[in-house]
Structures are given as C-alpha cells and as structure tokens.
Amino acid sequence: MKVFLAVISLMVLMQTDATGKRHKMRTHVRNVQGDDPLLEVEPIPPDTMIGPCSCQCCENAPEPLVAPKCANDIIVAVDSSACFRDHHSKMMRFLRRLVRKIGRTPNIQYGGDETRLGLMQFSSDILFPLHLSSFEDYTNPSTRKGLMNGIDEAISSLGFLGEGSFLNKALNATVSHFQNEPRPQALLDQISPTTPRPVVILMTNGKSHPSVTMDDIELSIAGLQAAGVTVIPISVTRECHGVQNEVWNEGLCPDTIILNKLAKVGRGDSSTFMEMKSHD
Known part of the structure; x- marks a missing residue:
C-alpha cells in the first residue's frame, strides 16, 4: 500500500509541476505579445497525428497468407x-x-x-x-x-x-x-x-x-x-x-x-x- 501511495504522490507531483510551468509560460507570453505579432497566431494542428500510438501504419497491411488446401x-x-x-x-x-x-x-x-x-x-x-x-x-x-x-x-x-x-x-x-x-x-x-x-x-x-x-x-x-x-x-x-x-x-x-x-x-x-x- 505504501508503495502504491508513493507512486500516486509522484504522479500528482509531476502533474502539478507541469501545470506550474505552463502557467509561467502563459504569463511570459502575455508580457511579450506586444513585441511579436506572430505570438497572436493560433497554430493549426495537423490532420493526422502519427506517433507510437497511431495505427495508421497498419491500415494497408496485407491479408495474412493462408496455405492452399491440397486437392x-x-x-x-x-x-x-x-x-x-x-x-x-x-x-x-x-x-x-x-x-x-x-x-x-x-x-x-x-x-x-x-x-x-x-x-x-x-x-x-x-x-x-x-x-x-x-x-x-x-x-x-x-x-x-x-x-x-x-x-x-x-x-x-x-x-x-x-x-x-x-x-x-x-x-x-x-x-x-x-x-x-x-x-x-x-x-x-x-x-x-x-x-x-x-x-x-x-x-x-x-x-x-x-x-x-x-x-x-x-x-x-x-x-x-x-x-x-x-x-x-x-x-x-x-x-x-x-x-x-x-x-x-x-x-x-x-x-x-x-x-x-x-x-x-x-x-x-x-x-x-x-x-x-x-x-x-
């Protein structure tokens, strides 16, 4: 149980740290928006995301080979x-x-x-x-x-x-x-x-x-x-x-x-x- 709780605590800690860093980044961005107009542009995400969890690579996989019956x-x-x-x-x-x-x-x-x-x-x-x-x-x-x-x-x-x-x-x-x-x-x-x-x-x-x-x-x-x-x-x-x-x-x-x-x-x-x- 102690190990389980320690793992949860570590996960919460990592999530909190990441949230804090994102908050600091937003504050910094607001401070420099007047200097760089490109910061006001919203990025357009790509239509297809390819990564380790994507199955796109397998969509066109060939059918498995089946041995013919012996006639x-x-x-x-x-x-x-x-x-x-x-x-x-x-x-x-x-x-x-x-x-x-x-x-x-x-x-x-x-x-x-x-x-x-x-x-x-x-x-x-x-x-x-x-x-x-x-x-x-x-x-x-x-x-x-x-x-x-x-x-x-x-x-x-x-x-x-x-x-x-x-x-x-x-x-x-x-x-x-x-x-x-x-x-x-x-x-x-x-x-x-x-x-x-x-x-x-x-x-x-x-x-x-x-x-x-x-x-x-x-x-x-x-x-x-x-x-x-x-x-x-x-x-x-x-x-x-x-x-x-x-x-x-x-x-x-x-x-x-x-x-x-x-x-x-x-x-x-x-x-x-x-x-x-x-x-x-």
Whole structure:
C-alpha cells in the first residue's frame, strides 16, 4: 500500500509541476505579445497525428497468407479377378481402413475443394461403384463425416467379380475417368492456384490375362505418364522368394517387374510397390 501511495504522490507531483510551468509560460507570453505579432497566431494542428500510438501504419497491411488446401482426385482400383476369390473379404477390410485413413489425414480430407475419391473394380469387366463426381462433386453432404459414411456404403456394395484380369484396360479406364469427370470450374476457382492431382491406388498383383502383353502394359503406362497420373501399386500378397509355397501354387505371386514399373509413374525411379499384408 505504501508503495502504491508513493507512486500516486509522484504522479500528482509531476502533474502539478507541469501545470506550474505552463502557467509561467502563459504569463511570459502575455508580457511579450506586444513585441511579436506572430505570438497572436493560433497554430493549426495537423490532420493526422502519427506517433507510437497511431495505427495508421497498419491500415494497408496485407491479408495474412493462408496455405492452399491440397486437392487430389484419387481412384482406388481393386483387382477383382478369379485368383483373388479367397482374398476378397481381406481386400475389402484393407480398402475400408485405407479410405478412412485418407479421410482423417489433414490436408487430404474429403471435400469439394480437397480430395475426391472414386472406386473402381476390374477383371474382364470394369465397374465404377463410386465416381469422382459422386456426392455432387463431394459437396453434399457438406461434412467430412457424411462423405465418409457415403463412401463406406459404396464399399459395402462391392461384390466379387471373378474372371480374368485385364490390367491394361483398367489403367486406361482410370485415365479416361479423370478426363471425363473434372471438377466444376467454380470449385477449381476456389482452390486456385492449386491444380488437383490425379492419383491411382492400385490393389493387384500385376498379373493379367495371357492375351495381355508387356507392350500393352507399357502403352498404358505411357498414357498414365502423359496424363500426369501418380500410381501407388499395392500387392495383395507378399513377394515370393521360392516356388515351393502356397502362394506360388495359387498363381498369386506378384509380378514385381510390372508393379515396380507402375510404382515409378509420377513418383520417381527409386519408388517401389507396397504389400497389402505389411500394412494390413
């Protein structure tokens, strides 16, 4: 309390001293007014006062920078050919966890100005149970939870196809789907200058029907590269290191040459394919 009172006293003292000095100055001015006519002129204060308490310097400050959202168009392509009959349920469980993980990851969550997801099944037929333009281009439902529930329902509808696998046709179909289902211009304007990146997550073993040649696959890979697509291949089974095992006997050993070729599309020469079991 004593300190507080001392501070108040000091402030009053300083104010009184300043008042006295101003009074003496006025008296002196009155005494010399007759000698100097300029003293009778009233000073005109400036229109704008600039000082340490002025905010004028901040009036034209630029808007804070906001990082653009990461816009991706992702197609998950699932090989549903006959050799995966006994693996279908496991592939669906992996797929469900994968799309949930995408939806919960910052900067790539689902939304019209963020990530759109398409689902494709392929064997001798090619189906799109979920298009990139679904949910009104991922704007309705407006919540991420609502979109994830809709995607989950689409996964639940995926049945097993069977028959042979035509990987080249599946790869070509992804390029066509990206081109045929672009985002509306209004949404593109919202996410400018970010350009949506096309990505294919491919669940397969790289095997195809005997009629599909390496030249067919190479031609499809060239089409992916020309379209600027990034490919992330995921092998359904682990790489085989010998012929005396169940996977080899079932014809499920991944074609590592084709999978590694696909892994380099949009990701660089050092990229390799992943294995579903190692991430299951």
